[in-house]
Amino acid sequence: MTACIEARQLSRSYGDITALKSLDLEVPEGEWLTVMGHSGSGKSTFLNLVGGLDRPTSGELRIGGVDMLTLDESGLARFRREYVGIIFQQHHLIPHLSALENVMMAQYFHSVVDEAEARSALERVGLGARLANRPGELSGGEQQRVCIARAVINSPRLLLADEPTGNLDHQNTRVVLDLLRELRAEERFTIVLVTHNDEVAAWGDRTIRLDDGRLVSGTMVTP
Amino acid sequence: MGRGRWLFHIMARSLFWRRGRSLLLVLMLAMASSLVTALGVISASIGTRVTQELQRYGANVVIVPAAARMDVGSGGMNFGVVSEPAYLDEGAVEQALASAGLGQAAHSLHLRSALHYGNADVPVEGVHFDQIRKLFPWWQVQGEWPTAGGAVVGRDLAARLRLKTGDILRLKGVATEISVRIDGIVATGGEEDRSLYLDLPALQEAAHLSGRVTQVRLLTDAGREKPAATAARIQTLLPGASVREVRQVASTSEGLLRKVQLLLLIVTLVVVVACGASVAGTMGSTVLERSREIGLLKALGGTRGHVLLLFVIEAVVLGVLGGVAGFLAGSGIAFLAAWSVFATAGEFLPRFIPAALGVSLLLAFVSSAGSFMAVFRLDPVASLRGEYHAHENA
Numbered sequence: 001m002t003a004c005i006e007a008r009q010l011s012r013s014y015g016d017i018t019a020l021k022s023l024d025l026e027v028p029e030g031e032w033l034t035v036m037g038h039s040g041s042g043k044s045t046f047l048n049l050v051g052g053l054d055r056p057t058s059g060e061l062r063i064g065g066v067d068m069l070t071l072d073e074s075g076l077a078r079f080r081r082e083y084v085g086i087i088f089q090q091h092h093l094i095p096h097l098s099a100l101e102n103v104m105m106a107q108y109f110h111s112v113v114d115e116a117e118a119r120s121a122l123e124r125v126g127l128g129a130r131l132a133n134r135p136g137e138l139s140g141g142e143q144q145r146v147c148i149a150r151a152v153i154n155s156p157r158l159l160l161a162d163e164p165t166g167n168l169d170h171q172n173t174r175v176v177l178d179l180l181r182e183l184r185a186e187e188r189f190t191i192v193l194v195t196h197n198d199e200v201a202a203w204g205d206r207t208i209r210l211d212d213g214r215l216v217s218g219t220m221v222t223p
Numbered sequence: 224m225g226r227g228r229w230l231f232h233i234m235a236r237s238l239f240w241r242r243g244r245s246l247l248l249v250l251m252l253a254m255a256s257s258l259v260t261a262l263g264v265i266s267a268s269i270g271t272r273v274t275q276e277l278q279r280y281g282a283n284v285v286i287v288p289a290a291a292r293m294d295v296g297s298g299g300m301n302f303g304v305v306s307e308p309a310y311l312d313e314g315a316v317e318q319a320l321a322s323a324g325l326g327q328a329a330h331s332l333h334l335r336s337a338l339h340y341g342n343a344d345v346p347v348e349g350v351h352f353d354q355i356r357k358l359f360p361w362w363q364v365q366g367e368w369p370t371a372g373g374a375v376v377g378r379d380l381a382a383r384l385r386l387k388t389g390d391i392l393r394l395k396g397v398a399t400e401i402s403v404r405i406d407g408i409v410a411t412g413g414e415e416d417r418s419l420y421l422d423l424p425a426l427q428e429a430a431h432l433s434g435r436v437t438q439v440r441l442l443t444d445a446g447r448e449k450p451a452a453t454a455a456r457i458q459t460l461l462p463g464a465s466v467r468e469v470r471q472v473a474s475t476s477e478g479l480l481r482k483v484q485l486l487l488l489i490v491t492l493v494v495v496v497a498c499g500a501s502v503a504g505t506m507g508s509t510v511l512e513r514s515r516e517i518g519l520l521k522a523l524g525g526t527r528g529h530v531l532l533l534f535v536i537e538a539v540v541l542g543v544l545g546g547v548a549g550f551l552a553g554s555g556i557a558f559l560a561a562w563s564v565f566a567t568a569g570e571f572l573p574r575f576i577p578a579a580l581g582v583s584l585l586l587a588f589v590s591s592a593g594s595f596m597a598v599f600r601l602d603p604v605a606s607l608r609g610e611y612h613a614h615e616n617a
Contacts, residue, residue: 101232
């Protein structure tokens, strides 16, 4: 199976603090990898590196065969809009835009702004009746579903989810995870999901655990 | 939806979402732009206005014979003293004015003399009434302006001699006797009230002073050339005459011009700087507030250029709105200034639209430059976390 993510001796330091220490990891195409760990364990740093939001201090990182260290800033931006979809714990929806417009914003950076396609994506996540509502008029679960629609609208090969259910109740957590499972089955993208929650982790194919920037449990490659 | 239309759409959403702040920014830009517009419009039209004002005061240059010392005054102002009769050659004066390029400038020829009426001499002045009407608009004539064979008598003289309009006077001069009809009575509050005004050729004939005048009054365009300089030029062409600037009026016009322009310039500079600082502060706080949004846009794949474009478009729209509002407000200020200072309707000068827009846009961009740089350098991870400082690796 082709590797979606290949990390070799991947490290990231911020001044004297090393957030990620010599991580070796391989994630095949289509896998749902769950990353667990305490706060400050390096899991968000890993997600940022894999998402092209940050650069490693040392080591190697290849995503979809692309050497991330060779990309300049505009190359990283292109990588983010063409290859990656990101779901944030805080949703990060633009407050003055409607649910539909928030999804269309991701289309604008990727290719063309297609209202019908954005509408369809929101209908897929069960928000067909909430298109015109602004984030402030939506519940936490609904906002997260807008975030999911926005993340998948450009058919990414890699979906990154940073604590996507961290702010949701049990029922909404299940809705979101069900949605991710359905979308993955349809789109066949790779998922890297960061969570503290063992129950959420159980939805993935494989779980790794980071502590103090090191891989402390789980396998480097899929067994 | 096309990309251009989408950009405009989200820009409009953003500005409407922050409508209070957007309105404040437009008002600040409009304030600076309006003063620049007002300065431009007033400066452009002030020369014309001052010239128009000068016409209210009459001539700004007076030509008298060099040997003469005569009382030169008008409208309650006194510029000199007459002592002995001396004359200017009417043809030489006209020729000198034409040579100086002032042939078309408003001027009036005067011949002061005295004619015998009844048992006494009365002061008379020969003039061309069409020139008087042009150069002395404050003359209030009761009755009619004279036609052929007519005359105007000063109010005091008319009272002293018990004259009224329609009376026929027989006046005896050195050479001949003439009859004139009183067509009107003039009241200026000045020396004009004590004299009789006849048609110049009639007096020249009666006094045997054909082609002679005792005084020429000239209204020059003070906005084009200082009256003193004009007087000096005429002086070289008329060595036998004394050509003098009417200083009070000239100084007033020049001083008014300079002071109004300087005052407007200072106020404009102060307001532009103050508005720039306010716009910079407001834009800066807006960028800080929107740092998460900026981080998100970058996380979605937006380059620095993409994100910067969104902010630049907002600045352009605010600048254009501020410029248009500023032009309208500035035109209004100039209109009010013209009305209150010159008591005339102001001018609407569309040629200052580019200046108004330019100032507003320049101010919007210069004041936002720091914020734009922050947007340019903002690291997506740091800004998504709410850390506002630009990251060294961004």
